[in-house]
Amino acid sequence: MIGGFMGVGTPEQLIDELVRQNKGDLTLIANDTARPGIGIGKLIDARLVKRVTASHIGTNPETQRQMIAGELEVELVPQGTLAEQIRCGGFGLGGVLTPTAVGTLAAEGKRSLEIDGKQFLLELPLKADFALIKAQQCDYYGNLQYRLTAQNFNPVMAMAAATVFVEAEELVPVGCIAPDDVHTPGTLVDYIVKTEVVA
Amino acid sequence: MNAKQLIARRVAREIQPGSLVNLGIGLPTMVAQYVPAEDDVFFQSENGIIGSGGLPDGMENPSLSDAGGGMIGALPGAAAFDSAFSFGLIRGGHLDMTVLGGLQVDSQGRLANWIIPGERVPGMGGAMDLVTNARKVIVAMIHTAKGQAKIVDKLKLPMTSDRRVDLIVTELAVIKPSEQGLILKEVAPGVEVAQVQDLTEANLILADPVTTMALE
DSSP states (O other): OBOOBTTBTOOHHHHHHHHHTTOOSEEEEOSBOOOTTSTTHHHHHTTOEEEEEESBOTTOHHHHHHHHTTSSEEEEOOHHHHHHHHHHHHHTOSOEEEOTTTTSGGGTTOOEEEETTEEEEEEOOOOEEEEEEEEEEEETTOOEEOOGGGOBTHHHHHHHEEEEEEEEEEEEOTTSSOGGGOSBOGGGOOEEEEOOOOO | OOHHHHHHHHHHTTOOTTOEEEEOSSGGGGGGGGSOGGGOOEEEETTTEEEEOSOOTTOOOTTOBOTTSOBOOEEEEEEEOBHHHHHHHHHTTOOOEEEEOOSEEETTOOEEOSOBTTTBOOOOTTHHHHHHHSSEEEEEOOSEETTEESEESSOSSOOSOSSOOSEEEOSSEEEEEETTEEEEEEEOTTOOHHHHHHTOSSOEEEEEEEEEOOOO
C-alpha cells in the first residue's frame, strides 16, 4: 500500500529507493498511479508493478498502456469503497456494506445483500505486507501529523499493513506534537525516514 | 460566453446558499466562479477538504490539491480530513449536491461517465460514490460528442450508478429525468425545442411550458 492522491501525500523518496533497488513484482494498493515521473508513476515507469488495485488510472497513460498490453493487471474500485476496504483491513472488520456500485461492472463477482429494502455490496477487507506513507511531522516515537489534503489514504493504510514505513517532512523531538494533534499514534509506525532536502 | 461557461452559469443557479457541494473535474469546476461569495457555499473535494476556494496565486502548498491533482487554495474556516471520512460525508447523506461531467445519460436518467471499454479506461475514482449517494446529482455536459447524441435511449457505455440523476444541464437545454422519462424544461436563449430533440436520441417530454434558460 502506498499513500497519496495524484502524488500529493505520497512518500516520494521511499519510492525513489524502491526504484533504485529495483524491487519488482509488486502488488500495489493505492488510490491512483499519479503521472509518469511522479510518485507511484515512477514505479509504473520502472515496470516494478505486476498488479494494482486503484480507483483511478486516467492521469497515467503508461499505466493504461501496460494494462492494455497485458503487462500489468489492474483492478478498479470506487474510491470510497477502496478507503473502506483498507479501513476494514486495519480495524479488524470482516467487510463493509456499501450502496456504491450496485448494478455496475464494479459489482461483478461480489455478494449483495438487501437491508431495510435497499441493496448493498459486501466489500472485503484489504491488507498489505507493507504500507509506505507520508506525513508532515513525525516524532521519534513515530507519532504522525498529516497536512491538508496530503492526509488522504495515509491514516487508514497505517493501520492495514504488517510493516509501516513513514516518510516525514519534519522529524521533531517527542512531545512536540500535542496528543490532540496526533493523527496516527507512533505505535503503528515501524520505520521512519526523513524527507531529504534536495539542494 | 462559450458553451461551457453557459452551462456553468446555469448550474450555479441550482446551488443553495450554505450548502455543501462537490464539483467534478473539468467543466463542473467552472461552476464555482458563478456562485456568489456571499452565498457561503462550501465546496468539498473528495481527496479531503471542505472549504476549498480561490487560486493559490504563487502561494501553492504542495499538500493542498483538488481531486484532479491541481493546486488550490483553502478559505478561512476550511476543514481537512482523510479519505475514509471524506467518503463518509458523501455516502452518509451529508453532501447536498454533486456536479459531474457525463459521457452518456439515458432515458431513465442513468449516467455513464467512467469508462469507454477498449478505448479509454480512466477508472471511476469517486464518481460511483458521488452519483449513488449525493443528495442531488447534476450532470453538466456538452449536449453531443462529435455530432453523436449523448442523451440516449439506452446506455451503450457501462453505467456509473443505477441511481437516476436529478438534472442534466447542457449548452442547449435543461432536462429533468423522471419516472415517466426525460422532461425538457428549459432551452438556452435562441435555441428551438425541435433543435434539442434533433440532437437527442432519447424521446423528450415537453414541460408546460418550456421556458428560456435564465442565466443571471
